[in-house]
Amino acid sequence: MQELKGKTTVITGAGSGFGREFALACAAEGMNLVLADLKHEGLEATAALLDADTPVLLKTCDVAKPEQVEALATAARERFGNVHLLFNNAGVAVTGPVWTATLEEWRWVMDVNLMGVVHGLRSFTQAMIDSGEACHIVNTASAAGHLSVPGSSIYCVSKHGVVTLSECLHHELGMLKANVGVSVLCPAFVPTGIADSENLRPQDAPKNPHPMTKSSDAMTKQAVASGRLSAADVARITLDAVKAKRFYVFPHQKIKASIEGRLQHILDERTPHNSLA
Numbered sequence: 001m002q003e004l005k006g007k008t009t010v011i012t013g014a015g016s017g018f019g020r021e022f023a024l025a026c027a028a029e030g031m032n033l034v035l036a037d038l039k040h041e042g043l044e045a046t047a048a049l050l051d052a053d054t055p056v057l058l059k060t061c062d063v064a065k066p067e068q069v070e071a072l073a074t075a076a077r078e079r080f081g082n083v084h085l086l087f088n089n090a091g092v093a094v095t096g097p098v099w100t101a102t103l104e105e106w107r108w109v110m111d112v113n114l115m116g117v118v119h120g121l122r123s124f125t126q127a128m129i130d131s132g133e134a135c136h137i138v139n140t141a142s143a144a145g146h147l148s149v150p151g152s153s154i155y156c157v158s159k160h161g162v163v164t165l166s167e168c169l170h171h172e173l174g175m176l177k178a179n180v181g182v183s184v185l186c187p188a189f190v191p192t193g194i195a196d197s198e199n200l201r202p203q204d205a206p207k208n209p210h211p212m213t214k215s216s217d218a219m220t221k222q223a224v225a226s227g228r229l230s231a232a233d234v235a236r237i238t239l240d241a242v243k244a245k246r247f248y249v250f251p252h253q254k255i256k257a258s259i260e261g262r263l264q265h266i267l268d269e270r271t272p273h274n275s276l277a
């Protein structure tokens, strides 16, 4: 998708972090923006950064709820017509060991990080195919979608799911010769609000009670805060990938050594390597 001017983008998780920077980058390209987030305050803060004449629709939407994502798609089409660029980006993170993680937090994170992407694909892809226009879907996974990070099992499981889902989608659209590109974004740590997902934790989803959770939380916060690339850098790299129709987007090149190590251990049938050790 080389020409973005005048086209329409829908961005989930647009109230903070990557989503906000996708919005600013797409606005700079002259796109119509449909910005969605669980939190309306975040959307308003993003909108306040846009030029006054940017065509924008703000929509509160919980990506875990299929009917709300469907309503987002309807609102986007009613306002701007066909949607050309979809960012399935909203996400949350939790930490703690596998066996004491609560079922409610499993459901919460899987419903947002994985099913949120599924809902986006179900509500937007067919219309993109039918339009025949050049369209593109960006699914935000993570480097964690290619690694097994101790203390981040739920997050890793959800992001591995987004990677394989995106690969399957790419193959299926290719088999149909659809004019719809796919990218899967796989960053390492970047300073955003992701380490503060606790603020969004549903009241009925108790935190992992294991003592190790505290140290995993602290480690994640520290890693996120010290990320060298900014969310704006990631947005720029991602839009370049959209224009080049590049599938895998790894803003952090150094993380590839860990991924290669994991894959080599798999192919050699060796005991998994602990990427934190």
Ligand SMILES: NC(=O)c1ccc[n+]([C@@H]2O[C@H](COP(=O)([O-])OP(=O)(O)OC[C@H]3O[C@@H](n4cnc5c(N)ncnc54)[C@H](O)[C@@H]3O)[C@@H](O)[C@H]2O)c1
Residues within 6 Å of the ligand: 012, 013, 014, 015, 016, 017, 018, 019, 036, 037, 038, 039, 042, 061, 062, 063, 064, 089, 090, 091, 092, 093, 112, 140, 141, 142, 143, 186, 187, 188, 189, 190, 191, 192, 193, 194, 195, 197, 200, 224, 227
């Ligand atoms: N920051 C990193 O280090 C990093 C690295 C790899 C991948 N990611 C992924 O990037 C994506 C964006 O996260 P970010 O880093 O910008 O964090 P962020 O917390 O700054 O932004 C995430 C946004 O998603 C929204 N959100 C959360 N749950 C939602 C829901 N149910 N429905 C709609 N919106 C919801 C939040 O309100 C927030 O505005 C996530 O999928 C995250 O997993 C982040």
